[in-house]
Amino acid sequence: MIPASFDYVRADSVEAALAALAEHGDEAKLLAGGHSLLPLMKLRLARPEVLVDIGRLDELRYVREDGERIRIGALTTIRQLEFDETLATHVPLLAATAHEVGDPQVRARGTIGGSLSHGDGASDLPAAALALGATLVVQGPAGTREVAAADFFLGFLESAVGPDEMVTEVVVPKCGSAGWSFQKFNRRAQDWAIVGVALVHGNGTGPTGIGLVNMAGHPIRARAAEAALAQGASPAEVGAVAAEGTEAPNDLHASAEYRRHLARVLVDRAAAQAAQAGPSSS
């Protein structure tokens, strides 16, 4: 399978990338690692006229501390997140979630900005971004704006990034001693999650939130369970309301009813794991 023909533009700066997007509008797509876009193009589900390659903008590849926050450049690869010591220390949920994405080859190419911009409800990283209350820095012709992860995922493969904008940075809060857990249920090692859960519980010292994988057409929060968690409910009580407000898809992997069951079980497990000392991913 080969993508349909397109014109190729290699951007050597963020400004050049934005200029190319401004020139070509809806016909253009940004290419970073290509691990969401290229499969769609090979299947001809996407046929952009112009690809703007931002993969060489090394200035957007970093993880750095900034007071109580960590700033992550949009082109940081998922492999870099997985092995980054600053993240392991301050935002272990994100490093652990990165480790669960795809397989090593995919993690070597895929980027955090690409994964979040793609906004696939079946992806792992958006759930972690939602749980952590991440902020996305979006740059466009009108300048730079910040969008909360909670306001970023609008619909099926639809995010708050306009056709002439790009995500340049993801900002996450340091988690201190917050408990956390990432739960992923799938049938085979490298599969997408049938259901996944990213949970962080700050106990007043850090962020508290729950993001769900594959419980709607786009990444969503488990708001009822978040409220229960914040009020000090037991893991079983938090899990019991995990499927409220979700729109679990029916597909060949699982029925919506089974997904709701999984969400309840996995959120219960995640809350229990976060409540223990020294949580780890499973």
Next chain:
Amino acid sequence: MSATTSTVAVTIEVNGKARRLEVEARTLLVHLVREQLGLTGTHVGCDTSNCGACTVLLDSLAVKSCTVLAVQADGSTVETVESLAPPEGPLHPIQEGFRQEHGLQCGYCTPGMLMATKSLLADNADPDEDEIREALEGNLCRCTGYEMIVRSIRWAVEHPNGLEDPS
């Protein structure tokens, strides 16, 4: 910014040799390697970034070359399975491990397995069974059930100089 164009001149160092090529922008790295360079050891399997048969090293990291555009590899180094050992020479220790421990049957997945293993051993020179299985989660084998592949890689770990190591 470079000019908008649908064909692009790229320079890629493949198996230690700089290659200058003119490619269509939509050319996939696996097609450049197999069709333009004739290095057919790299296989196309699922063609959807699942199976790992097309795994090569791009700047030393294992990637699925069916999901990388050749233009993305411009200025980079690529290592394919052909780089592991000269045609007449002794096998690379990883290859020898697969021979000693019967790590292949049909062999279709093997080039990708070998290159994913090379990437793993560069990260971790002494992986245990769990670490090997996790590192190979992106490489599917429909013949062996993976048991012999894991043993093959352990053989390579224990014989870093291949058959020249005293057993």
